[in-house]
Amino acid sequence: MTDSTPSPNPATLWGRTLADELAAGGLEAVCIAPGSRSTPLTVAFAEHPEIDVYSHLDERSSAFFALGRARRTGEPTALICTSGTAAANFHPAVIEANQARVPLLVLTADRPPELRDSGANQTIDQTKLYGDAVRWFAELPEPEADERKVRSLRTTAARALAETGGPEPGPVHLNCPFRKPLEPTELPGSVPESFAETLAGRGREGPFVDVDRGDVTLELERARPVADALANADRPLIVAGPADPADLRDFEPDRAVELAERIGAPLLADPLSGLRFGPHVEDGPVYGGYDAYADAVVDPDVVLRFGASPTSKPLRHALRDADARQFLIDPAGAWREATFTATDLLAARPESVVEAVLEVLDGLETDENGTNDAWRSRFDAAERRHWKLRDDARTRDALAETPFEGAVLASVLERAPDPATIFVSNSMPVRDADRFGKPRDADLTVLSNRGASGIDGIASTALGAGSAADEPLVVVTGDLAFYHDSNGLLAVDRCDVDATIVLLDNDGGGIFHKLPIEEFDPPFTDQFKTPHGLEFDALADLYGLEFESVSPGGFADAYERSLERTGTQVLSVSFDAETSHRRREELARRVSNAVERDE
């Protein structure tokens, strides 16, 4: 603090101490929505030199932006809002953060305790507002220049930050009551001079409490049965599901590929696993087309799984139907396996399991090379069929002008710059990325809100992710998701993020054509497909984005042009949902027939 800074009042003391302690603990970014009660927090974080502030006007979008940033970096992002329903607008993103294990630190300002349940304005019950969706909830004590309170405040801040990043990272909620004055006006005598020192923590570098958490690693002895099972398997398989942010940050794909090679296992890499794209796929047994052929080909006897449940339903069903020993790796021991076919849970970091198993295998005198050639060949053949037929369909469709959204996803991933962050929306884009995104030797970070699979915060999450990485950002979204978080587009300007937004506009919920409800109309069209007729160029105008209507055939070129430009472009590609769905089905049949003939 400089000498010119007025001495803090209790609220200011609280805000500054929190910001100071969190910055010392490594917090780098905060998303803030304007509000009065949160003034002490807003002022303190805005003036802190080591914390980047992203300002948002809609708390729902703000929370998803913070989520996206934390998802991309694996590091906690903080959120600040005023009292009242502002805090409830964070709830969807908090749930996604919970389920996708994204570290978020939610700071909700509150009115003083005596005003709760008193009919006071803008005062709601914020205690445990997010229920069990947070790793930890704490209510801060009322601001006061009391030494024990300040020590507890610093300890609580350090603890809250640490709790976002345990074996199961996730959101933490601190409720922060403040009374007036909220702004940094002096309140003589309220905070004695001596507290300037307290403000400086312990007078050493770093946080008030250093938190070191032991890692959850598998002991060698425990890895032996796993290695044995894999080494002796006839049809071993490695399945990499959607990765947590911490996995994306820490996992070494090369080592997983090496393990797959060693045991002769195909490695099925979810588009969100961090393993489908990267240098390691060049010669390794990394497969991405299984969504098309899992039914006919995926029949393992030993499976090693990590990450969340795979995006691919055919793969999930094939794993369900396999008569296999299935090792499920999850450092949080959280049983993310909804078909209930796992036989062994390995509660340890995936990389530690891979390392331990490799070390055990080194000591085994097995010559497994070649033993599984036939097994691997089946995947090779199916994979060749799938990508060949995909490309045939793209060529044919381009000529016939009857393309489908899957072809766009194929181009998006095939032509994405190296490196790039690609954010795919739920509903169809993530499924199409799964089926049509071919493994590629490029550093693509493919992300989605796959924790709870909502379409409620797509633009914001994507832009938040983009704000954290110095590389191109591509967002692929359907029209319903684009509408749902249209407010999030304000961040392009306010938070200075550039993106290429690919808008797959089929005027409603195309995914419902995949479901049996399609046969019942009414209510299919009015209540499920819900065509809206929105013309999104007006939305682009509102937020100062360049808007381009692109024919499906012209998409690839428009996409490459956009990637070369600065600013944010919306490339809108229109599809008829039903036609597009039929094309998808037709291609699926073709692949399925071809693969079955091979088998």
Next chain:
Amino acid sequence: MTDSTPSPNPATLWGRTLADELAAGGLEAVCIAPGSRSTPLTVAFAEHPEIDVYSHLDERSSAFFALGRARRTGEPTALICTSGTAAANFHPAVIEANQARVPLLVLTADRPPELRDSGANQTIDQTKLYGDAVRWFAELPEPEADERKVRSLRTTAARALAETGGPEPGPVHLNCPFRKPLEPTELPGSVPESFAETLAGRGREGPFVDVDRGDVTLELERARPVADALANADRPLIVAGPADPADLRDFEPDRAVELAERIGAPLLADPLSGLRFGPHVEDGPVYGGYDAYADAVVDPDVVLRFGASPTSKPLRHALRDADARQFLIDPAGAWREATFTATDLLAARPESVVEAVLEVLDGLETDENGTNDAWRSRFDAAERRHWKLRDDARTRDALAETPFEGAVLASVLERAPDPATIFVSNSMPVRDADRFGKPRDADLTVLSNRGASGIDGIASTALGAGSAADEPLVVVTGDLAFYHDSNGLLAVDRCDVDATIVLLDNDGGGIFHKLPIEEFDPPFTDQFKTPHGLEFDALADLYGLEFESVSPGGFADAYERSLERTGTQVLSVSFDAETSHRRREELARRVSNAVERDE
């Protein structure tokens, strides 16, 4: 059910039974957002002839629309969504419904119990998702053709509806797990023929369980001390705060006015009380300008209060500072009085208190007429000063082209058609309506989201209110609120609601100029005022609204033209927040000086 309807599967049976029972209990409207897991509910409600369906694409907006409808009618509106974060998007509106006592019935579809916490897709913990913000939470049993289960289902539906409308109306949450098939495909043998009868309830008209709830009325004997205190008061006062929807529906303003006349009490009517506007104000002692003069004039010795805490902060402070006996009427006994100066809580319906007190007064041989003339005269004088100076300022400002938002609110209420629904946003519009909206002999229903005072669902709540009343709808909103719920504007088209939307655009949070943080810049401009530069004509284009930029001086005419047209117009009036705020302050000083001179 017609013969051609296929026999239901268990999910269909559940959906139909719920819709049937709720319709029998009087439910008239439901807001539905598209989703797969909610298919059994959506299909059943959409096909029910007695339930109106409003389809929305953003669950947050959907919930606020339902809230608005229920707020306008006092009758429950239902909400349906699919599993996952969709349900969390309801949270802000559920909190508002809780605090503002609006009956809402939330039906969240869920995946079957065995899939929870299993890593299954789009599956979150929906149990007690809204915490204590609902009157009742229940988890429906899994659909099955079991007689006891079906009886419990009908009983639960009847009970849920009843719980939305007790002495403290509010939201109720039913979580509804479903397993496939979700659509009305036959599943032979799953629901025996005999269940067709069960489907028809008890084979009589009306609900399966008739719910009659005794009303909370004040006994005559208990009213006697209240009547005595009021009759013997030197400076009695009646304060009508914001009304609950049930009050707006059932309360008779004439009787409150009669009571005020009888005891010589000024009746201070909040703009949201249902008492500021209507035929009863013509000759009764109804005052609306107190926000400007409470400090100098409001000094009662006995107060009768009903409704929520008044919008006016000067009034709240004057009541806090008065040395008075204060009777607080609240049928829910919920102590909505954050200055903690109430001396007596009357937990009974306001109309029953008014009737009982009038009846007691009839029996008293008092001649109170004239005893309080001086007291009433002070209010008359202050009121005259206030409205005169308001109108002088409007005239002068119109000439000088330096108007302020308050002048617009004055015109909105003064020139509103009779009858009309006027929805005013939080932040400044509701405060300006309070200070500048003169009592008027016209049936204006003035509403706001004053339970939690959020700006997060203004357009939707307003349009929901408009959907329920066959009269013009006027919405007054600031630019931040307009942006925040821009998605809600889709309801203009999808739900076929016409409105005149008055957009007070001062490019950011003008209210922050009222607060001391104004003096601290940075961070004032970037983090509080948050100018965004959005040009809302593009937003109007997106949603097919007519957009008109209106100068403050030309507002009144443009407003009247809009009211004569069909379709929805956005009348955008631009203000400089700071200038506008200074004008407000200046006028306040003038009124205050004039009133103090009089005193």
